[in-house]
Amino acid sequence: MNDLTGVTIAFDLDGTLVDSAPDLIGTLNRMLAIEGFAPVPLSSARHLVGHGARALLRHGFAEAGATWDEAARPELFDHFIADYVAHIDHLTRPFEGVVETLDALSARGAILCVATNKRTDLSETLIGKLDLARHFAVVAGPDRVSARKPDGAHVIEAVQLAGGDPARAVMVGDASTDTGTARNAGIPCVVCSFGYGDVPPEQLGGDVTIDRFADLPAAVDALLLRR
Known part of the structure; x- marks a missing residue:
């Protein structure tokens, strides 16, 4: 598999990483x-x-x-x-394949971060209770950056806070706020069809759509090859 050193993957939280x-x-x-x-x-x-x-x-x-x-x-x-x-964690769980996929991406050298419209303190509490905190260099709610999604500044600043380069970043989300953020930031976006999207996944304007979280590494590879 390709080395992902220097690549940052920014994830939405609700509907992408976790079924909250x-x-x-x-x-x-x-x-x-x-x-x-x-x-x-x-x-x-x-x-x-x-x-x-x-x-x-x-x-x-x-x-x-x-x-x-x-x-x-x-x-x-x-x-x-x-x-x-x-x-906050009574019924919420990571989607199937999330933990294994995050481990695999980290093992390939990718920097992982969270860019969510959920408040940072709530996001960090949930991620901690679900034992996901070890995966992420930073968790950025709208209060930790200068704008909220779909403003591209949200994901750009989240990637920078994680120590990454927005020019080598990929957004992963499930809704129009995520694809809009990626488009406004000038970065590619992977759409998760299993989330809470407000319109059909094929109409969100993402670059790649996945039906299982386990398909994310291959989608990231394909996007990087295009670039």
Whole structure:
């Protein structure tokens, strides 16, 4: 296999590395219950995940036929974060093949980092509880960089914080925020079809689409050959 020394791979978190929807939607539904609204089904709410906690609350409340007004009820956001932290790893697990694939990429010399719209502290807590922290040189939520996805600065700065070169980087994600980030940063993107994408994977505009995480090394190799 090709040496990946000097190549940085930046990963989205929710819907790419981990299946976190059950815990996030669980917290959303507990917030809805507090306000007297019915829960939203996990099967129809997975697409809400991946854009940050405020977006999840705003769109989740809308799907329940309610309105989330942070200005009127600022404490609800704090309740959401506290509840989520308490349940952050109850049902969340890495997708199949994630651990083995990250080990394989690291063994080939790749630098690995996380570029997520989830707050850095929450991301690091989750990654630590799932025993994934050893894989990543840096975890960069929007509060650790100058912009949030889909602004290309997010992934560029994450790669730089990891000690990598954006000119030799690949983005891996599952949604339009990820492909948009990669496009804005001028780097190639691998789309994971098994995540929480808000549009069909083939319409996201990625460079390569994979159906299993184990297919990622071959996809990265193919992208590097094109370049």
